[in-house]
Amino acid sequence: MRLALIHNPRSRRNRRDGAAFAATASTWLGEAFLQPRSHDELVTEVETLRERGVDLIVINGGDGTVSDVMTTVHHVFAGASLPHLAILPSGNTNLIAGDVGFRERGLGALRQLIDSPEKLVATHRRPLRVSWPDDEYPDRLGMFHGSTGYARAIAIAHSPHVLRYAPHDLAVAATLLGAFGGLAWRKRRESWLNGDPAILSSHDETIMDGQNFLFLATALQHLDHGIWPFWRQPIDPLHGVHYLSIAARPRRLIQATFALLRGRAPDWLREHPDYRSGCAETLVLDTPGDFVLDGEVIPSGPNRKTLLGLGPAFTFLQD
Structure with a gap:
C-alpha cells in the first residue's frame, strides 16, 4: 500500500x-x-x-x-x-x-x-455527516456530536485542569460529569436545568420538542471503560446514528448518570419520558446554540437546523 x-x-x-x-x-x-x-x-x-x-x-x-x-x-x-x-x-x-x-x-x-x-485488522465504519439546509456551510464528518448541555460542559471538560489530570479516554465521562456537576453551582443551576429549546426529528417524526438538557449523537460503537450513554443499538453498525436526548429538569438524573456511565440502561430508564435514546439513519436537530463535533465548537447556523446522517464508508486499519 x-x-x-x-x-x-x-x-x-x-x-x-x-x-x-x-x-x-x-x-x-x-x-x-x-x-x-x-x-x-x-x-x-x-x-x-x-x-x-x-x-x-x-x-x-x-x-x-x-x-x-x-x-x-x-x-x-x-x-x-x-x-x-x-x-x-x-x-x-x-x-x-x-x-x-x-x-x-x-x-x-x-x-x-x-x-x-x-x-492488520480492517474495520468498516461510516462516520457522522453533519450538514446544513441549503448548504449554508460545507458538510463535516466526525464521530461524536453533542449540543445543549454538552456544549456548555465541554468548556469544563477541556479546561487545563481537567485535561491535565483526567485520562484522555475518560473524555466523555468528564464532560457528562461536568454537565451534571455544573448543577452544584447555584448561579448555574436554574439556567442549566432549564436547558435550551430544541426540536429533534427523524423522517418527519418528532422525537423531542421542548427544552433540552443534553443531546448526544455518535457513529462510534464503543467507548472505553464500559461507558455507553445510549441504547437500542442497530444490527448493522453501518446503518445507524446513536442518539441520547435528555429533557430539561430531568427526573432521577443521578441514577440515570451512574447507569449510563456504566453502559447500562435499566427498564425504568428506557421507559422514562425524560430520557430518549435510539438509532436512526437521519436526524434533524433544531436548536439555537452551538454544537460540538469531536471537540470542536461549531455554530448551528442562521436557520438553527443541522442534519445528522451517515457519511461514506471508511476502512480503518487496527493493530
Missing part, C-alpha cells in the same frame, strides 16, 4: 514527545510525512496524495485531527475510492482511536503499517 502520514505536532501527546517521532518518521517517509499548518494546507496536501495514488493515510493526532482529515478526504476524493485510514492516538481526546484506531502509538505502530499492513 502507498502510505502517507499526517502528523499534528500541536496535539496533546505530540507536544510532549512528538519531536523525536517526527524526526524519525520524516526520515522513513520523506515527502509522505506531512505536517499541515492550516486547513488550506491540509486540503492542498490531501489533493497531492490523491494525485500520487496514496491508498493509506495514517493520522497521528486526536479526535479533532481525525475529523478534519476525514472531512477533507471526503471532499477531495469525492467520486473516487477512499484511502484506508489508520489512527495513532495522540490527542487531547482519542475516542475515535479507542474504537477504530491503534492501541499502540509512535514508531512501533508506524513500523507495523510500513512493513505489514496486510496483517
